Amino acid sequence: QVQLVESGGGYVQTGGSLRLSCAASGRTFSSYAMAWFRQAPGEEREFVAAISRFPFSTYYADSVKGRFTISRDNAKNTVYLQMNSQKPEDAAVYYCAASDKRGARRASEYTYWGQGTQVTVSS
Numbered sequence: 862q863v864q865l866v867e868s869g870g871g872y873v874q875t876g877g878s879l880r881l882s883c884a885a886s887g888r889t890f891s892s893y894a895m896a897w898f899r900q901a902p903g904e905e906r907e908f909v910a911a912i913s914r915f916p917f918s919t920y921y922a923d924s925v926k927g928r929f930t931i932s933r934d935n936a937k938n939t940v941y942l943q944m945n946s947q948k949p950e951d952a953a954v955y956y957c958a959a960s961d962k963r964g965a966r967r968a969s970e971y972t973y974w975g976q977g978t979q980v981t982v983s984s
Contacts, residue, residue: 870978883957899953
């Protein structure tokens with residue numbers, strides 16, 4: 862079992878920045894691919910970014926490429942999502958997820974999920 866707890870959500874103006882964190886506990890964090898997904902009201906959950914276990918390959922949705930950066934600190938069992946140049950369409954509940962499948966980018970490939978953290982972007 863892996864327990865995931867997100868933090869860092871909040872309110873930001875268009876063009877602003879936020880950094881989300883996801884702290885993991887349980888089984889060996891370094892062995893999991895980690896990802897962020899988001900879900901806006903009335904929308905399906907969508908992939909945002911993922912980072913593999915070593916060598917830490919990263920993947921991004923086209924909508925966030927160049928603005929968001931995913932990273933991980935295996936010593937702290939934490940994955941981060943730095944969100945810059947935010948847009949109103951980035952507003953959503955952001956979820957952290959863990960998968961034992963290398964390169965996973967579909968929600969169905971992720972086994973463990975956090976409870977989510979709300980990000981609100983004002984125009």
